[in-house]
Amino acid sequence: MTEPLKRPKRKDPLKRTQQPLYPQSVRSRTAHGLTKAAAEGRFELQTCDDCSTVFYPPRDACPNCLSDRVPFRPVDDNGKLIADTTIRTSTDPYFRERTPWRVGLTKLDAGPVILSHLHGDVLEGQRVRLALKLDKGGAPVMIALPEKDTPNMADDPHLREMTCDPKFRRVLITDGRTPVGQAMAKAFSDAGANIVFVGIADPWKPFPGQDELKKIERVEIVALDVTDSESVTEQAEQNGGRIDIVINTAEHIRAGGIMQRHGVTVAREEMDVRYFGLMRLAQAFGPAMRGRGADGVNSATAFVNLLSVHALMNWPQYGAYSAAEAASLSAAQCLRAELRSGGVRVMNVFFGPLDTEWFQTVPPPKVTPAALAKAVVQALQHGLEDVFVGDIAEDIRARLAANPKALERELAG
Amino acid sequence: MVSNPASDLLGFARRVASGSIKVVDLTQTLTQEFPTIVLPPEFGQAAPFRLEEISRYDERGPAWYWNNFTVSEHAGTHFDAPIHWISGKDLPNNAVDTIDPRKFIAPANVVDCSAESAANADFELTVPFLEAWEKEHGRIGAGEWVLLRTDWSKKPYSEYAGMRDDGAHTPGPVPEAVKWLVEERDVHGFGTETIGTDHGQGHHFNPPFPAHFYMHGKGRFGLQCLTNLDQLPPKGAVIFSAPLKIKQGSGSPLRVLALVEAA
Numbered sequence A: 001m002t003e004p005l006k007r008p009k010r011k012d013p014l015k016r017t018q019q020p021l022y023p024q025s026v027r028s029r030t031a032h033g034l035t036k037a038a039a040e041g042r043f044e045l046q047t048c049d050d051c052s053t054v055f056y057p058p059r060d061a062c063p064n065c066l067s068d069r070v071p072f073r074p075v076d077d078n079g080k081l082i083a084d085t086t087i088r089t090s091t092d093p094y095f096r097e098r099t100p101w102r103v104g105l106t107k108l109d110a111g112p113v114i115l116s117h118l119h120g121d122v123l124e125g126q127r128v129r130l131a132l133k134l135d136k137g138g139a140p141v142m143i144a145l146p147e148k149d150t151p152n153m154a155d156d157p158h159l160r161e162m163t164c165d166p167k168f169r170r171v172l173i174t175d176g177r178t179p180v181g182q183a184m185a186k187a188f189s190d191a192g193a194n195i196v197f198v199g200i201a202d203p204w205k206p207f208p209g210q211d212e213l214k215k216i217e218r219v220e221i222v223a224l225d226v227t228d229s230e231s232v233t234e235q236a237e238q239n240g241g242r243i244d245i246v247i248n249t250a251e252h253i254r255a256g257g258i259m260q261r262h263g264v265t266v267a268r269e270e271m272d273v274r275y276f277g278l279m280r281l282a283q284a285f286g287p288a289m290r291g292r293g294a295d296g297v298n299s300a301t302a303f304v305n306l307l308s309v310h311a312l313m314n315w316p317q318y319g320a321y322s323a324a325e326a327a328s329l330s331a332a333q334c335l336r337a338e339l340r341s342g343g344v345r346v347m348n349v350f351f352g353p354l355d356t357e358w359f360q361t362v363p364p365p366k367v368t369p370a371a372l373a374k375a376v377v378q379a380l381q382h383g384l385e386d387v388f389v390g391d392i393a394e395d396i397r398a399r400l401a402a403n404p405k406a407l408e409r410e411l412a413g
Numbered sequence B: 001m002v003s004n005p006a007s008d009l010l011g012f013a014r015r016v017a018s019g020s021i022k023v024v025d026l027t028q029t030l031t032q033e034f035p036t037i038v039l040p041p042e043f044g045q046a047a048p049f050r051l052e053e054i055s056r057y058d059e060r061g062p063a064w065y066w067n068n069f070t071v072s073e074h075a076g077t078h079f080d081a082p083i084h085w086i087s088g089k090d091l092p093n094n095a096v097d098t099i100d101p102r103k104f105i106a107p108a109n110v111v112d113c114s115a116e117s118a119a120n121a122d123f124e125l126t127v128p129f130l131e132a133w134e135k136e137h138g139r140i141g142a143g144e145w146v147l148l149r150t151d152w153s154k155k156p157y158s159e160y161a162g163m164r165d166d167g168a169h170t171p172g173p174v175p176e177a178v179k180w181l182v183e184e185r186d187v188h189g190f191g192t193e194t195i196g197t198d199h200g201q202g203h204h205f206n207p208p209f210p211a212h213f214y215m216h217g218k219g220r221f222g223l224q225c226l227t228n229l230d231q232l233p234p235k236g237a238v239i240f241s242a243p244l245k246i247k248q249g250s251g252s253p254l255r256v257l258a259l260v261e262a263a
């Protein structure tokens, strides 16, 4: 049974902070099929379209019939752990620091035998579930999990290396003035975060939900305005060295396209919040987080961007908004590359229209702030990188994969 | 003795240098945190003051420090030109770049409503109040500023902005008082310590925002977010308030200085 995680003690200020490392990995382009599945939290293996053979590791042709029609498809993740061994030495600096480290062979019911990391609660001969995760370096890896959830399962040190669980971590929610920011504060408090810093801009301006926000356990209101470089820098100077998860909830949502907007004042605000805001946060908080990627139980672990799914394809009804979201997404992809060397994950969470005042006239389905917050917490607990929340986001993702041009035309109405 | 105008000017400069004429700075520092006017979010918003470093003796410029700043014409201590309001849109020389520069220097009447405003954030400046003030301090002259001292500039930002769910609660003039100042006293303009020249609930007046409507409609000026009005005498201060020369600008942040005879 997993030893429950203890609330980390205060750091010994005389001890050097452990520098982040990540496992060596060389992956082929084909193998990035696994990266995609792991990033989105699905268990997928190559499955031959001609003979139905499921195989692993990834390759360009079916080992059974040599067909090159071998796409990644969801497969049954159940199997049996047939062998179990413990690595005691390693030439890989990442594993050297973490030995002994158990690995094992699982025979999947779907066919292949797969070498994977092992959760502490699995034993040789038992039924297990294989999960695809991203390791600290963002590479896809397998871990064998107990067939049924066990107590404190998420606290397993090997699994926690592959997830961004908010438990005992210190979270910064960048904007608490919005329903989404407030839902996040509640969700992260409930998920066991040690402190939930909630940024408030223009504190002289009252906002709905203010009193309830202050009452949430372990919430600490801080001054933060993502449109003000000085404010972001000052907040990073105060708390940047102990923030493990950033949730960028700063939003700017206005209907309208490009041509009918009458000037660029609102568009500048959109870009200031969504693109420059992200850049300011990245510059102020990123370097310290990257340096703390291996800083014990409450290491820096994730930078979360909340993005309209229309960052992926413009929705002309909210066209200028979509464009700013696309800029934010592109910056987030850059930040992902920049934080990877510290083992800090950039998680992009895509959603359709929210059930908030700025989408008042948009018909359902809409994503409630509470549902979005719950999805973000779960995605961090699972260690995902790309998350699609709600029917619209899922639908756009599927249509984008099938035919982007058709999607563009259809969104144009 | 017949005075020579040139030596008067030099004498003035000497008196400023010696301190026998005191210079009182009526300007709030331009900072990111200072409250700006808030309109309902579906309207265009006045950009608050923002500062971005270009370089600070670093790789971006090794021996020099400088910034870019962005700000709306109506943030911080700022000047309102007649073109700011629809009632003044067709007047000649109504923008900051075309106003006769002589108008940037004018005497001030400082009407102290600080006690009344402390007692009531919704304090309304009325004609009887102004008449009573004149009885004590003398008639408000044509071409002179009327500055409303409320000590609002001393409040913490949340009280300063006075935002509640029914709008702002800050002192200001009722329509009749502004009309009276313009039509009966021919004033130069109206200045306040609050975010705007109008009462916090001024949008409910008829006409809405009377200080803007009447003052700018008759080509008069506005000053807002002033500070240190408590250091000015009721009469006798001279205000220097030259806005930036923005092409067809509706207003501008500016340095407002008051010249006062040292006691």
Ligand SMILES: [Zn+2]
Binding pocket: A048, A049, A050, A051, A052, A053, A062, A063, A064, A065, A066, A067
């Ligand atoms: Zn095959």
